[in-house]
Amino acid sequence: MNEENAIVMKNVxxxxxxxNRHEGLAGSLKDLFSRDYRTVKAVDNISIKIKAGEIxxxxGPNGAGKSTTIKMMTGVLEPSRGQIIVNGNIPYKNRTKNAENIGVVFGQRSQLxxxxxxxxxxxxLKEIYMIPTEDYNKMLELYRELADIDNLLHKPVRQMSLGQRTLSDILAAFLHNPxxxxxxxxxxxxxVSMKARIRNLIKGLNKEKNTTVILTTHDMGDVDALCQRIVIIDHGSMVYDNDIEHLKRYFGSYRTVRLNMEGIGWKEILVDxxxxxxxxxxxxxxSRGNIKDIKIEDISTEEVIKKIYENAASKTA
Structure with missing residues (x-):
């Protein structure tokens, strides 16, 4: 694998x-001995290269195959076909070595x-990952610079707010310098304030440590603030892989028109x-009613991605 590439997926x-389940009690009994299966493709022929240091x-929408892909990258699942190389290793064959070089924050599954x-x-975590004391102390100093963590260090996790726990989980994921x-x-x-704090922390750690970050989110504020590049999948297939600015240029003819209609309020129209x-x-x-105010804006990242989902859905329909 090229040393510049942190992750390579080929035709995965x-x-x-x-x-295929049957209805009713009799159907449930029949299912116990049934061999009537169908094959579902959660990920369909995805190829991608992610360089070291990229965010x-x-x-993708729910059910698009994002979680399945991440589980293959982390070694939890083995691909049915194709090849995955992460940090020079095949994740599902070298789970322990792969785990040493990755950090994970999944939803509400805290490692604290x-x-x-x-x-x-x-x-x-220092002992689990066998982090040298000097490196551990340097990470704590970096955390103090980026996130002002002294008021959290001696606070039990159960007493933290959701935002403080999320911040702490992210710090824990980066601690062994994966x-x-x-x-x-x-x-x-x-x-809003905690989102900004966490985004600044992720950007700072990425810059200082050149850590590759793979972000799954439905919050387009995260995408705009953090991601140099986006990959979009739908129904298990890749529908876009490029930077955000290219995406906006591609949809450059779109404008968002917001109209404040008397008796109705604000109405949003996407115009091509x-x-x-x-x-x-x-x-x-x-002609339909009195317009009290008008706002015209370039298309947002959220609207762009919504259009891509719609285009992908129309092609598969």
Whole structure:
């Protein structure tokens, strides 16, 4: 593998056998002995190269195959076909070695000890990952610079707010200086100030340690703030792989028109200027009622990705 590439996937397929279930009590009994299975492709022929130090948004609707792909990258699942190389290793064949070089934050699955102060969890992780004392102390100093963690270190995890626990989990994932960190919805449910704090922390750690970050999220604020590149999958297949600016240029003819209609309130319309003139759209709505205010904006990342989902869905329909 090229040393610049942290992850390489070639024609990766993951299939699952799913039982065709029957209804009712008799059907449930029949299912116990049934061999009536169908094959479902959770991941369908995905090829990708991710360079060391990249922050990549791995996006897709629920059920698109994101979690399955991440589980193959981390060695939890073995691909049905194709090849995955992570940090020069085949993850499912070298799970222990792979685990030494990755960090993971998955939803509510914390790796912190609930009743212990955060610093005690850090000390335990230091021993688990056999982090040299000098490196451990340097990471704590870096954490102090990036996240001002002194007020958290001696606080039991169970007494922390959701935002503080999320921040602490991210710190724990980076503690052993892994080459790759997988973050699943890191800012879900957090307020604006904590989201900004966590995004700044991730950017700072990526810059200081050149850590590759794979981010799955539905929060387009995370994508805009963190990701240089996004990969979008739908129904197990890749539908986009490029940087965000390229994506916005591709959809550059789109404008978001917001109209404050009397008696209705704000209404949002996505206009493709290659097909419709913005002023003609405004005139059409003016004929339906009095417009009190108008705002015209470039298409947002969220709207761009929504359009890609719609295009992918229409092709598979």
């Amino acid at each position: 397929v993951k299939e699952f056998k799913v039982l 990549v948004g791995y996006l 000890w609930w009743s212990l102060p955060l610093i005690e969890s850090f000390k335990l 080459k790759i960190v997988f973050l699943d919805e890191p800012t879900i449910g957090l307020d 200027e290659s097909k419709n003139n913005v002023m003609s759209v405004i005139s059409e709505y003016q």
